Structure formats: structure tokens, C-alpha cells
Amino acid sequence: MKKQCGSDSPKCLTPKCERAANSCRGLCSACYNTAKLMVDNGEASWELLQEAKLIKPPHDKAHRVFREAFSSFMAKKKTNKTRVRIATKVG
Numbered sequence: 001m002k003k004q005c006g007s008d009s010p011k012c013l014t015p016k017c018e019r020a021a022n023s024c025r026g027l028c029s030a031c032y033n034t035a036k037l038m039v040d041n042g043e044a045s046w047e048l049l050q051e052a053k054l055i056k057p058p059h060d061k062a063h064r065v066f067r068e069a070f071s072s073f074m075a076k077k078k079t080n081k082t083r084v085r086i087a088t089k090v091g
């Protein structure tokens with residue numbers, strides 16, 4: 001039986017990077033952090049990195065769940081802010 005490369009310990013997608021991929025985008029943590037920094041700094045975007053085949057596309061279902069969780073958090077945050085603002089105005 002031939003063992004498939006990357007079946008049980010996938011490597012980072014970055015060419016020449018020999019580290020094991022341990023993030024959901026198919027990168028090792030070092031490459032993922034670099035990618036995230038570049039996105040945060042506006043040097044790149046996740047879409048561009050994906051187009052360059054440097055990262056894997058996000059898992060659709062997980063992505064949607066994450067968005068939902070975040071939007072419900074933001075909705076709560078907004079409600080709290082509004083309440084605080086109103087309270088400050090009245091008080």
C-alpha cells in the first residue's frame with residue numbers, strides 16, 4: 001500500500017515551507033500568521049491569496065456558522081451601545 005503524500009500530516013501550502021499545515025487554510029501557523037498580517041496591513045486580501053493558490057478556500061459551512069456567530073455578537077454589542085448611549089443622554 002502506497003502512502004499518499006499529505007494524507008495524515010499535510011504540509012503547508014507555501015512552496016518551500018516544510019512545516020505541517022495546522023490551520024484551516026492549509027498553512028502552518030507561521031505562514032498563516034504572515035498571511036493574516038499582510039491582510040491586516042492591507043498588503044493582500046484573503047481572496048487574492050486564494051487566487052494565488054497560497055491558501056485553501058474556507059469551508060463554506062464553517063464560514064457561514066462563523067459569520068452567524070459574529071453577527072449575533074455584533075447585534076448584541078450594538079444593542080448594548082445604543083442602550084448605554086440613551087442612558088447617558090437621559091442621565
Ligand SMILES: [Zn+2]
Pocket residue numbers: 012013014017018019027028029030031032
Ligand atoms: Zn508554512
